[in-house]
Structures are given as C-alpha cells and as structure tokens.
Amino acid sequence: MDVQERIKQQVTSHPVVLYMKGSPSFPQCGFSANAVRILNALGVKEFFSVDVLQDAEIRQGIKDYANWPTIPQLYINGEFVGGSDIMTEMYQSGELQKLLQA
Amino acid sequence: MVTPESIKHNIEQGMPVAYLSVTGDGAHFEAVVVSEEFAGKSRVQRHQRVYQTLGDRMREEIHALSMKTFTPQEWQEIQ
Numbered sequence: 001m002d003v004q005e006r007i008k009q010q011v012t013s014h015p016v017v018l019y020m021k022g023s024p025s026f027p028q029c030g031f032s033a034n035a036v037r038i039l040n041a042l043g044v045k046e047f048f049s050v051d052v053l054q055d056a057e058i059r060q061g062i063k064d065y066a067n068w069p070t071i072p073q074l075y076i077n078g079e080f081v082g083g084s085d086i087m088t089e090m091y092q093s094g095e096l097q098k099l100l101q102a
Numbered sequence: 103m104v105t106p107e108s109i110k111h112n113i114e115q116g117m118p119v120a121y122l123s124v125t126g127d128g129a130h131f132e133a134v135v136v137s138e139e140f141a142g143k144s145r146v147q148r149h150q151r152v153y154q155t156l157g158d159r160m161r162e163e164i165h166a167l168s169m170k171t172f173t174p175q176e177w178q179e180i181q
C-alpha cells in the first residue's frame with residue numbers, strides 16, 4: 001500500500017486523527033503540544049495519533065495528502081481541519097467543539 | 103539562517119497583500135497577512151495560499167511559521 005493510501009485509511013478509520021511530532025504524553029514540538037492541549041481541553045480523550053518522527057514515509061507523505069507543509073495536522077471524520085494555528089482559532093471561536101460533536 | 107525579511111519578501115512577491123508583518127528569531131516565525139484574496143476563502147485555503155508563496159522553503163528551511171490571516175475588512179474590524 002502506498003503512503004497516500006495508508007494515510008487515507010488512517011484518517012477514515014478513526015473519527016479524530018492527529019499527526020504530530022512525538023506522542024500525546026510527550027510531544028516533541030510546541031505546536032504539537034498545543035494541538036494535544038486543545039483536544040484535551042475539549043474533552044477528546046481518545047484520538048488516534050501518529051508520531052511522524054517514527055515514520056519517515058508518513059512524515060513526507062502527510063505534507064502532500066492535504067497539500068499542507070507543516071505538522072501537526074488534525075483530521076475529523078476523514079476531513080483535514082487544520083494545523084496548530086487554525087485549531088487555536090477554531091477552539092477560541094467554539095467551531096472546533098461543534099465540529100467534534102457533529 | 104532564515105530571516106523574517108526573507109519570508110516577508112517571498113509572501114509579498116507571491117501574492118497581493120494589504121498589510122504584512124513577519125517577526126521571528128530564526129527558528130520560530132509569526133506572520134500576520136492581510137489580503138483581499140482571502141475573501142470567501144476558508145482558513146485552510148488562506149494558509150495554503152500563503153504556504154504556496156513560500157514553496158519548498160516551507161518543507162526544507164522553515165520549520166515553524168505561525169500565521170494569522172485576515173481580509174482588509176476583518177483586519178479593520180479588529181483594529
């Protein structure tokens with residue numbers, strides 16, 4: 001299976017998927033830490049996280065998947081939502097909570 | 103080293119901007135981009151537009167660029 005297929009499978013088989021550097025308990029970058037903090041603050045206890053530092057193929061492939069060159073990347077129900085900045089804005093405006101409840 | 107000026111230059115060359123500021127310390131950068139082009143676009147599309155002006159620099163050199171995007175009207179409202 002090629003990397004784009006692998007990513008597609010990951011984002012469509014879990015409701016909430018976060019591609020990040022490090023793990024939710026030990027994020028390896030401030031932006032990834034911010035993304036985890038937001039999900040935790042919204043009460044999302046269970047989400048599927050992928051540590052791109054552990055998978056070089058995904059680390060490159062994820063940049064093409066949503067035409068988005070940076071990490072973290074949040075997917076909800078298979079749709080790309082955004083990175084750390086967008087998650088912050090959507091959290092502050094209440095949009096992210098709505099999206100998670102839908 | 104990546105400078106805020108070089109990032110600013112790429113964005114200015116790549117799209118019309120009404121206001122643009124880029125600050126940073128060589129590792130982490132923050133940009134505020136105000137452009138008419140953002141009208142009617144989602145947040146994701148806006149960021150993609152700015153990333154486009156930076157091309158491969160986003161993948162290779164620039165590891166941390168945080169940004170806020172506004173249309174001129176949105177920008178005026180928060181001033």
